[in-house]
Amino acid sequence: METKVAEKIVKKWLRKGNITRCMRDILPCSGLNFDERERVAKLVHNVVRWKRWYEFVLSRYGMEINAENLVKIAAGEIKIDESVGNDLEGMKRIAIRHSFSDFLASFLVAHEDYVEKINREPETSLCVNFNRADREEIMNMLLMEGMDARKGSIPTSIIAEQKARYSEAVKKGYAHVQDESSQLIAMIATMHGDKILDYCAGNGGKTLAMASISKNGKEIHAHDIEPSRLRKLKERAALYKAKVKIGIEGEYDVVLVDAPCTGVGAARRNPEAKYVDGYGDYPSVQREILKEAEKYVKHGGYLIYSICSFLPEEMKAVATLKNFVEEKIDMKWLRRVENGYITWLLEGDILFVSVMKKK
Ligand SMILES: C[S@@+](CC[C@H](N)C(=O)[O-])C[C@H]1O[C@@H](n2cnc3c(N)ncnc32)[C@H](O)[C@@H]1O
Structure with missing residues (x-):
């Protein structure tokens, strides 16, 4: 069921672009519960993140490039060899193996440390609202709600699991989601x-x-x-x-x-x-x-x-x-x-x- 919903979203995105809108149009009426929707969003984001590479892998494997197969790779249902594309050189390797537009790859080829940073799956960061509480208090509120949270690298930030975005602490204005x-x-x-x-x-x-x-x-x-x-x-x-x-x-x-x-x-x-x-x-x-x-x-x-x-x-x-x-x-x-x-x-x-x- 989850992969079917992910496929539907990816299919629409391939036709129309704007992944945020595609998810907003399809996820709320998908019949999935909160955790399932979160997993679908993650799957879809991975398809978007790795689109050019996944397409390259599918063509090397002689498989059809379509939403179904892209989602199957992201879900691990089609096993792929991580080294496919490593043999490409220069800008082409950045564009394909690391999945970027040619425009961006032409800049990133001289800035490879950016590439790894951009391709890291993000965690959720919250900004503490010091007008309501301090960082420890807010982390405790999250822990009481059963969510993992730890201090971020700067004094205002908390790194938390994704569902902290919908926590009471955020809903009540003790913190807001912010990179x-x-x-x-x-x-x-x-x-x-x-x-x-x-x-x-x-x-x-x-x-x-x-x-x-x-x-x-x-x-x-x-x-x-x-x-x-x-x-x-x-x-x-x-x-x-x-x-x-x-x-x-x-x-x-x-x-x-x-x-x-x-x-x-x-x-x-x-x-x-x-x-x-x-x-x-x-x-x-x-x-x-x-x-x-x-x-x-x-x-x-x-x-x-x-x-x-x-x-x-x-x-x-x-x-x-x-x-x-x-x-x-x-x-x-x-x-x-x-x-x-x-x-x-x-x-x-x-x-x-x-x-x-x-x-
Ligand atoms: C990157 S967003 C700002 C995000 C915001 N600072 C934050 O941290 O959430 C850029 C904003 O610039 C606004 N904007 C665009 N042209 C503008 C203009 N000429 N004068 C003032 N705001 C403008 C847009 O409406 C948009 O909200």
């Missing part, structure tokens, strides 16, 4: 001033983390071009007991621009991003947003640019800022790249962050 690297960006933003504008706040992942880290001790404002996201953020902030104002008022010590991007740095959790085949208009959108946002930074204040990508054209946006100089950050969880840093945490996405000080 560790995103929590780190929120930490960096709160370190740089007291009046902070989250310019691309979305439904508030980083806004909530900042309110938590600062224990509601900073003036945090949230803005986004999409009013519906801000409405959601407001609801979440109320549950979270997070002090957050919606809208822009004057100038700020810190403006965080968590810009729209290709999302390739989060491909661990959203493996569909492994097949991104170009930049689209992201680089120009990112430059435009920075241009809008920079005017809200006071003199001597900071513009912090973050994206869940490590691709050169997307990291370049900050280089266009004329009145800013880059500020160095010294943290063991970051790796230096041009104009900024990428996050390098065991359970975290690969995000780019640059802190720019206004002259």
Whole structure:
């Protein structure tokens, strides 16, 4: 039954793309219970994660490439030899054996350590809400609900099993689901001033983390071009007991621009991003947003640019800022790249962050 549902989802995805939507359309009315649905989601994610490699293996084995066989490989019903594809060379090996678009493989061939990181199956990370409880208390709440939990690598994070996403601790606003690297960006933003504008706040992942880290001790404002996201953020902030104002008022010590991007740095959790085949208009959108946002930074204040990508054209946006100089950050969880840093945490996405000080 589970593999049949997984097959149905994969079949739809092969036709229409957007795996999240395909799962949302099919899983809730599949008749499966919670644990079964979780297992199906895992199976489907593995098909997406390894699609190009699985297809290559099937063709080498002379088998038909279809949803049924892709799911059978992911479920271990078709046994495959792990070394198939290892004989390919350079970019081709990255694209096929490690399953990436040619576009991404052409970058990753010079950055093989990213490959292993992206292909690791992710665990679930939670960001502690320090306005409600401390990390130990929240871990205890999860343990009482029968869920394994351990401390993450940064002070705000808990690594838990997948179903912690639906725990009472999360439902009641003691913690929210958030990748560790995103929590780190929120930490960096709160370190740089007291009046902070989250310019691309979305439904508030980083806004909530900042309110938590600062224990509601900073003036945090949230803005986004999409009013519906801000409405959601407001609801979440109320549950979270997070002090957050919606809208822009004057100038700020810190403006965080968590810009729209290709999302390739989060491909661990959203493996569909492994097949991104170009930049689209992201680089120009990112430059435009920075241009809008920079005017809200006071003199001597900071513009912090973050994206869940490590691709050169997307990291370049900050280089266009004329009145800013880059500020160095010294943290063991970051790796230096041009104009900024990428996050390098065991359970975290690969995000780019640059802190720019206004002259
Ligand atoms: C990567 S998401 C932000 C995620 C959010 N910071 C979080 O941590 O959950 C990018 C956001 O930028 C917003 N956005 C796009 N163009 C914008 C613009 N010109 N001004 C403000 N927000 C914009 C999108 O609506 C989207 O919510």
